[in-house]
Amino acid sequence: MAGGAGTVSLAVFRSLMWARPRLAAGGAVLAAGGALLLSVGGEAGAVRAVAGAGAVALGAAAVLAACCFVFAPRAPRREAAVLRPPLAGPWVRASRHGPRPHTLARSFAVELAPVPGPGEPPARGGPSGAGAVVLAPADGTVVAVHGTARDHRTGTGVAGAVRAAAGRTAGRLLREAFGARAVFGNHIVLDLHDGTHVLLAHLRRGSIRVTVGEEVRVGRPLAGCGTSGSVGVRGEPRLHVQVMDRPWPGRAAVGVPLVLREGNGAGGGPGHGLESASGSGRGPA
Numbered sequence: 306m307a308g309g310a311g312t313v314s315l316a317v318f319r320s321l322m323w324a325r326p327r328l329a330a331g332g333a334v335l336a337a338g339g340a341l342l343l344s345v346g347g348e349a350g351a352v353r354a355v356a357g358a359g360a361v362a363l364g365a366a367a368v369l370a371a372c373c374f375v376f377a378p379r380a381p382r383r384e385a386a387v388l389r390p391p392l393a394g395p396w397v398r399a400s401r402h403g404p405r406p407h408t409l410a411r412s413f414a415v416e417l418a419p420v421p422g423p424g425e426p427p428a429r430g431g432p433s434g435a436g437a438v439v440l441a442p443a444d445g446t447v448v449a450v451h452g453t454a455r456d457h458r459t460g461t462g463v464a465g466a467v468r469a470a471a472g473r474t475a476g477r478l479l480r481e482a483f484g485a486r487a488v489f490g491n492h493i494v495l496d497l498h499d500g501t502h503v504l505l506a507h508l509r510r511g512s513i514r515v516t517v518g519e520e521v522r523v524g525r526p527l528a529g530c531g532t533s534g535s536v537g538v539r540g541e542p543r544l545h546v547q548v549m550d551r552p553w554p555g556r557a558a559v560g561v562p563l564v565l566r567e568g569n570g571a572g573g574g575p576g577h578g579l580e581s582a583s584g585s586g587r588g589p590a
Contacts, residue, residue, distance in 0.1 A: 318376040319557045325369040326484030332362030366482035377406035385562035386548040388442035395420040412560030414547035437530040441521045445495035448552045452513040454490040454533040480535045485555040490534025502552045506545035507534050
């Protein structure tokens, strides 16, 4: 019975993951159509019908996004993937996901925040830590690249307070409704050739230095740390790192445990339950 229930749950999860970004995109198109009709003086009934259909579609996508958490598959039991720290400079562990089932294969994922050196100016006028070099955490093949999502502004002052109030609910739920690209922003996926894949997300727009099909070696510079995707209400630079059993999280992939381990005499990086619990470290020299 348990196996049958798990099969049904996974089937439902796959369907929800397929449907929610399409509903959200359709709702956005309909909402834009309603606004266009309103701007050109369309009939009130047509405007209400189009805008209402868009609102319904967006609402349905949001409901499906919430339902995904109910049917998220449980991560399989397997050994943790051992990775090198993927940031070139000092960093701290900003947050991590536990082993509970989570959408978009984010079980066991960890987010790292780069720490700028003393007197180091923000990159290109962005927030401190933006542009920190992201390194390949293992040998692999690039199987996915997305680098055109915009970087969010850092939330400070009144703007930050407004985002803190609205971003935790509507903003994040809307990104969840639109799917993986909206959540992760600019990203790179590496195939490690052992049945696992590493996703590095929230990269800076225009900073990605690799293309699909390239073979990369551990420690190779891949991109710059940024604020694209769902990086929290204040928009500080983050590097999201997760290991999954499929090459794309939007296709019912599940998360794999990971460990960040030092190497080549570099400072210690935080483990994910197996290494140092300090939550800080320095990438490879």
